[in-house]
Amino acid sequence: MSNRTFTMIKPDATSKGYTGAILDQIIKAGFSIKAMKWIKLSHAQAGEFYAVHKERVFYGELVDFMSSGPIVAAILEKDNAVADFRTLIGATNPANAEEGTIRKRFAASIGENAVHGSDSDENAAIEGSFFFSGLERF
Numbered sequence: 047m048s049n050r051t052f053t054m055i056k057p058d059a060t061s062k063g064y065t066g067a068i069l070d071q072i073i074k075a076g077f078s079i080k081a082m083k084w085i086k087l088s089h090a091q092a093g094e095f096y097a098v099h100k101e102r103v104f105y106g107e108l109v110d111f112m113s114s115g116p117i118v119a120a121i122l123e124k125d126n127a128v129a130d131f132r133t134l135i136g137a138t139n140p141a142n143a144e145e146g147t148i149r150k151r152f153a154a155s156i157g158e159n160a161v162h163g164s165d166s167d168e169n170a171a172i173e174g175s176f177f178f179s180g181l182e183r184f
């Protein structure tokens with residue numbers, strides 16, 4: 047069990063001014079920030095990050111959306127980080143998310159779902175390394 051996960055606050059949430067409230071909920075849930083940056087992905091970078099989904103019908107829409115505005119990328123630490131963070135954010139489709147979860151509170155649709163959370167320890171490490179060098183994580 048790893049104690050780190052990776053998240054992005056997506057362009058829908060940053061553009062609606064939800065960044066502070068989302069970070070507050072993450073910190074109050076017991077996660078500490080080990081790396082963080084405010085960044086806008088190019089179309090190519092978003093495509094590379096989500097390459098695992100490139101055969102899916104929604105890939106083009108996902109890449110357009112994720113490169114449409116600034117995001118916050120962060121590495122978070124907590125016991126059982128990957129699973130606990132996915133519980134905190136709720137189901138991918140906010141319509142199915144539990145009351146009080148980040149996606150229930152802040153997301154509009156399955157495509158524009160406010161936050162990303164890694165789905166495994168292995169992907170948390172890969173995704174964190176996509177954004178952060180060793181000098182940028184603590």
Ligand code: CMP
Binds near residue numbers: 104108138156157162
């Ligand atoms: P995320 O957790 O960032 O990982 C992959 C993303 O693909 C997911 O959140 C959704 O935003 C997006 N996604 C998944 N299914 C669909 C879908 N049916 N239509 C549009 N986007 C989707």
